[in-house]
Amino acid sequence: MNWTGKRVVVLGGTSGIGLACARQAAEAGAEVWSGGRSAERRQQAASSLGDLGQRIHWVEADVQDPEGLAKLCAEAAPIDALILAATGTERAVGPFMKMPMEGFQRSFGKLWGYANGVQAGVPHLREDGAIVLVGGAVARKCPPGMIAISSVGNAVEGFCRALAAEIAPRRVNVVAPGLINTGMFDTVSAEQRQVMFDQAAGNILLGRVGEPSEVAAMILAVAGNHYMTGTTVDVEGGSLIP
Numbered sequence: 737m738n739w740t741g742k743r744v745v746v747l748g749g750t751s752g753i754g755l756a757c758a759r760q761a762a763e764a765g766a767e768v769w770s771g772g773r774s775a776e777r778r779q780q781a782a783s784s785l786g787d788l789g790q791r792i793h794w795v796e797a798d799v800q801d802p803e804g805l806a807k808l809c810a811e812a813a814p815i816d817a818l819i820l821a822a823t824g825t826e827r828a829v830g831p832f833m834k835m836p837m838e839g840f841q842r843s844f845g846k847l848w849g850y851a852n853g854v855q856a857g858v859p860h861l862r863e864d865g866a867i868v869l870v871g872g873a874v875a876r877k878c879p880p881g882m883i884a885i886s887s888v889g890n891a892v893e894g895f896c897r898a899l900a901a902e903i904a905p906r907r908v909n910v911v912a913p914g915l916i917n918t919g920m921f922d923t924v925s926a927e928q929r930q931v932m933f934d935q936a937a938g939n940i941l942l943g944r945v946g947e948p949s950e951v952a953a954m955i956l957a958v959a960g961n962h963y964m965t966g967t968t969v970d971v972e973g974g975s976l977i978p
């Protein structure tokens with residue numbers, strides 16, 4: 737799709753999937769606002785894109801700050817595509833029966849962040865504009881220890897279906913990635929990451945983890961498709977196939 741002259745806002749746009757969206761949208765000609773909390777991450781993201789990075793508005797954004805989001809969306813208006821890709825919170829990992837309830841509840845910060853983004857963005861979204869929520873294929877196939885993340889993924893998909901009816905003709909869809917090599921795994925060493933990815937690859941039909949660019953391409957395709965709303969599209973290498 738030609739995004740020339742279109743206005744795209746990416747929340748969680750300074751790393752991983754969101755950064756790949758910002759890059760691809762800018763490459764396709766869009767004016768892009770790409771936000772995250774950390775100034776250092778914004779700067780690294782800008783320099784990682786070279787000259788293209790200079791064309792993107794790198795903005796401070798916290799999806800848990802509704803007033804800041806409202807200001808940002810007003811600045812970027814009228815918005816053609818709003819991409820919500822912020823992890824938004826820490827996530828609880830482990831079996832539910834041993835999980836502190838506080839950790840389980842805190843994991844839903846991703847949904848609250850998306851909800852804030854929607855309330856801030858919809859008033860500034862064009863009538864033929866679209867929202868894409870980055871969900872997770874783990875919603876529909878939950879490996880051991882991922883129950884909090886799976887529950888949040890299901891909540892995001894349900895939220896999308898209910899919201900679609902409310903905001904039509906504006907569109908909203910979910911793109912649900914499988915395991916993708918992003919900054920989400922920066923907390924583990926390169927060796928640990930490789931071991932983890934090699935193990936996971938055995939459960940993925942295509943035999944490898946995905947790249948952020950592969951998810952971003954689908955996000956932009958879904959945002960640009962004017963006959964899709966309320967749906968979830970998986971980009972997961974066949975990991976949902978038993």
Ligand SMILES: NC(=O)c1ccc[n+]([C@@H]2O[C@H](COP(=O)([O-])OP(=O)(O)OC[C@H]3O[C@@H](n4cnc5c(N)ncnc54)[C@H](OP(=O)(O)O)[C@@H]3O)[C@@H](O)[C@H]2O)c1
Binds near residue numbers: 870
């Ligand atoms: N990677 C995977 O395997 C995978 C699988 C399924 C689903 N997902 C989903 O994909 C989305 C993107 O994740 P990723 O893997 O690309 O992670 P990532 O590389 O860690 O990027 C996360 C981005 O979100 C931003 N962010 C986090 N909390 C934020 C907040 N409160 N407000 C605004 N921005 C915030 C981060 O910047 P700051 O920290 O500077 O704010 C960063 O730009 C997430 O929703 C994640 O749940 C990822």
